[in-house]
Amino acid sequence: MSAVQQQNISPVLEFTPLDAQRAQAHGALLLDVREDDERAAGMPAGALGLPLGEIEARIAAIEPDRQREILALCGSGRRSLRAAETLRALGYAHAVSVAGGFKRWNEEGLPLAEGGFDADALDRYSRHLLLPEVGAAGQGKLARARVALIGVGGLGSPAGFYLTAAGVGSITLIDDDVVEKSNLQRQILHTDARIGMAKTESARVALAALNPQVHVRTQKTRLLAANVEQLIRDHDVVIDGADNFPTRYLLSAACLRLKIPLVYGAVHRFTGQVSVFDARRDDSPCYRCLFPEPPAAEDAPNCAEAGVLGVLPGIIGLLQASEAIKLILGIGAPLVGRLLCFDALAATFRELRLSRDPHCPGCGADVQFRGYEDIARICASA
Structure with a gap:
């Protein structure tokens, strides 16, 4: 120079x-x-x-x-x-x-x-950004994702918390119930001070406090044949946090028709199970491959009738959140064609293969869709 x-x-x-x-x-x-x-x-x-x-x-x-x-x-x-x-x-x-x-x-x-x-997001999601499987591109996918959470009770509470913490951009909470004291043993989104409040609003308050960057929409309504498509369309993933068969059969039918992955979870006393029914994949079974017809009411009591260990929905709901995040990011092996069963008393997991049933009343090749009202009536008559 x-x-x-x-x-x-x-x-x-x-x-x-x-x-x-x-x-x-x-x-x-x-x-x-x-x-x-x-x-x-x-x-x-x-x-x-x-x-x-x-x-x-x-x-x-x-x-x-x-x-x-x-x-x-x-x-x-x-x-x-x-x-x-x-x-x-x-x-x-x-x-x-x-x-x-x-x-x-x-x-x-x-x-x-x-x-x-922005600075808040870089700090908040810094541990995600360090993961090559997530990184900035994956965090961007989470920010653009829309998840419908059906039920904000025992399963929806942990799922909602962790999806919000992860930065899922838009979460729709669908539930018609109000907070009761008996919920608080397992439904950790809610507090004693919010007893009597709509669960959707109670959950919105909790999630907004955790991560104000996430847009939380509330729908205080029961999922019915008349509104199921309207409520879940335009979402990327649906999480089943319901506690009754009519809702699950409606969800299964709607997710099949709309080609939306459904993350299934259920609990009973000390056991729980999780799976993913992904209608975008030709090899994926649906909910009715697992339960072709609804059981009789006496064979499938809900938590209010049979009881449930308080921490169990937390474990299953977390697994549902994990599966939803994997689906959004397109990483790992989702629980498609696999039913993961957890026994809290034995502290063991067991995986069962779940194949698509060619004669399934939900997704079989010869099935003709006759409307959601028929499906709801089948469930209600059980």
Whole structure:
């Protein structure tokens, strides 16, 4: 570098994020020198991505004018200092580092590129962002996902909590019941102070307190033949937290017709089971492959009649949340064609294979759909 060039080098090596944004507005080039996967979580508005290791090879093609001011930004401000030094060694006299990096840029509320995560999201979901199977792309999928939660009782409580904590963008709560004192032994979304309140509203209060970024919609109504499609259409996953067969048969039929994955869960005294019925897959069984016809009422008492260990719905509901998240992210092996059974007394899990029944009254090849009202009547007559 000539003596003249050396004299023209700016003595400033760092800008604050605010000063950098002002310089950018006056024509400076903002260069995000983080790796591609890091930038997927968000970038400053108008920034150009160029990893630190590629600067020497690519900067001349990107910006041939060595007198242009270049602002290097990384995650915390360390790599960007090295980037500024590299740029100056290449003759870019006005290269500076952005102090504090993207973290500080975010904290100061400066503009982000569309689709990025703000400071709250980066902090809140930081452990997800570290997982290669989730990362920024997966967290974005969760943020765009819509889940319908049928029932906000024993199963819906843990499922709702963890889906909200995970950052599922929109959750619809469907339940027509109110909070009773007997619920509180297992329905952890609710509190003693909210006895008498609609369960959907009680759950909304709890979930909003956990994660205000999630949009929680409430539908204080019972799932019926007349409204089932309207309530669950436009969702990506449906979670069955119901406690009765009429609702489950309606859900099964509607999810089959609308091609929405259904995450099934059920509990009885000390045992529970979980499975996934995914109508998008040709090999997936449906709920009626497992239960072709509803049992007699005396053979299938609910929790109010048979009792249930309080922690059991928590375990099953968590498994349902886990399956829903896997379906949204498209990772792992969902419980399609598998029925996972849990025995709390023995502390054992057992997996049963569940094949699609070609003669199933729900999804069999020769089945003709005759309307939801017929299905509801079958269940109600059991």
